[in-house]
Amino acid sequence: MTELFFAELKRTWILQRRYPIEVVGIIIVTVSIFYGLFLSARYVAGASFQLGDRLDSIVIGYVLWSLVLFVMGNVANRIQYEAQTGTLEQLFLSQFGAVKVFLIRSLAAITLQLAFVLSILLTIMLLTGSRLDFPPVLILPLITVLMGANGIAFIIGALALLFKQVSQLQVIFQFGLLFLLATPIEASTGFARVLASLLPITPSAGILRALMARGENLNLTHIAIAFINGVVYLALGIGLFRLAERQAKKRGILGGY
Structure with a gap:
C-alpha cells in the first residue's frame, strides 16, 4: 500500500508539473468567482456593508466546497476519463x-491539492480582509471532511461505472454541496439541527466555522458526530461502488464506453 501511495503521489506530481497552467487557472478561477460575488454584495449593500465573522464563515464554506470538488474529481472524474481512454x-x-x-x-492527490486550497484561502483572505484562526486541532475536522468527500466521490463513481456519463448529475451534487457547506446549518435548533448532523460533511463544516471563524474550542461531542458522519458516508460510498462494480462486470460494460 505504501508503494502504491508513493507511486500515485509521483504520478500526480508529474501531471501537475507538466501542466502548471491548469493548476494556476483553477486557483485564479476559484478566487475570482468568490471575489466577484463579494464585490457584488458590497456594491448592493453600499457603505453600510459589514459582515464581521459572517464573512469568515462564508469564506470557510466556500473554500471547503473547493476542497470537496477536488476530492470528487479525484474519483468520479477519473473514472469517466479512464472509461473514455479505455x-x-x-x-x-x-x-x-x-x-x-x-x-x-485520492489521498495522494489531496496531499498536493491541500497546497492549492491553502493558496486559494490565503488569497481570498488577502482580498476580502477576512481573519481566520488556524489551531492545531483543525486537522481532526479536516480528516472527517476528507472521509465524507471521498464517500460522495465513490457514490458518483458508482453511477459513472454504470452510466459512464454523469457530468450533469455531478453538477447537481456540486451545487447541493455548496448550499450545505456555505449555510451555517449548525446554528439551527430542534429537528433542523438533527437533520444537519445527518447530511454529508455538514457537521465538519460547522466545527471548522466554530474553530476558525469564531475562535471557539473543539467540542468533543460535535467532533464525534462528525467522525461518525464521515465514516458512514465513506462506507456507504465504497459499498455502492463495489455493488456497481459487480453489476458492471455482470452486464459486461466495465470496459465499455
Missing part, C-alpha cells in the same frame, strides 16, 4: 483492486 478495466484487474487504487490515488 484503461478503466486495467485498474480493476490490478492486484490492489479498484477501490484501493482510487482511494490511494
Whole structure:
C-alpha cells in the first residue's frame, strides 16, 4: 500500500508539473468567482456593508466546497476519463483492486491539492480582509471532511461505472454541496439541527466555522458526530461502488464506453 501511495503521489506530481497552467487557472478561477460575488454584495449593500465573522464563515464554506470538488474529481472524474481512454478495466484487474487504487490515488492527490486550497484561502483572505484562526486541532475536522468527500466521490463513481456519463448529475451534487457547506446549518435548533448532523460533511463544516471563524474550542461531542458522519458516508460510498462494480462486470460494460 505504501508503494502504491508513493507511486500515485509521483504520478500526480508529474501531471501537475507538466501542466502548471491548469493548476494556476483553477486557483485564479476559484478566487475570482468568490471575489466577484463579494464585490457584488458590497456594491448592493453600499457603505453600510459589514459582515464581521459572517464573512469568515462564508469564506470557510466556500473554500471547503473547493476542497470537496477536488476530492470528487479525484474519483468520479477519473473514472469517466479512464472509461473514455479505455484503461478503466486495467485498474480493476490490478492486484490492489479498484477501490484501493482510487482511494490511494485520492489521498495522494489531496496531499498536493491541500497546497492549492491553502493558496486559494490565503488569497481570498488577502482580498476580502477576512481573519481566520488556524489551531492545531483543525486537522481532526479536516480528516472527517476528507472521509465524507471521498464517500460522495465513490457514490458518483458508482453511477459513472454504470452510466459512464454523469457530468450533469455531478453538477447537481456540486451545487447541493455548496448550499450545505456555505449555510451555517449548525446554528439551527430542534429537528433542523438533527437533520444537519445527518447530511454529508455538514457537521465538519460547522466545527471548522466554530474553530476558525469564531475562535471557539473543539467540542468533543460535535467532533464525534462528525467522525461518525464521515465514516458512514465513506462506507456507504465504497459499498455502492463495489455493488456497481459487480453489476458492471455482470452486464459486461466495465470496459465499455
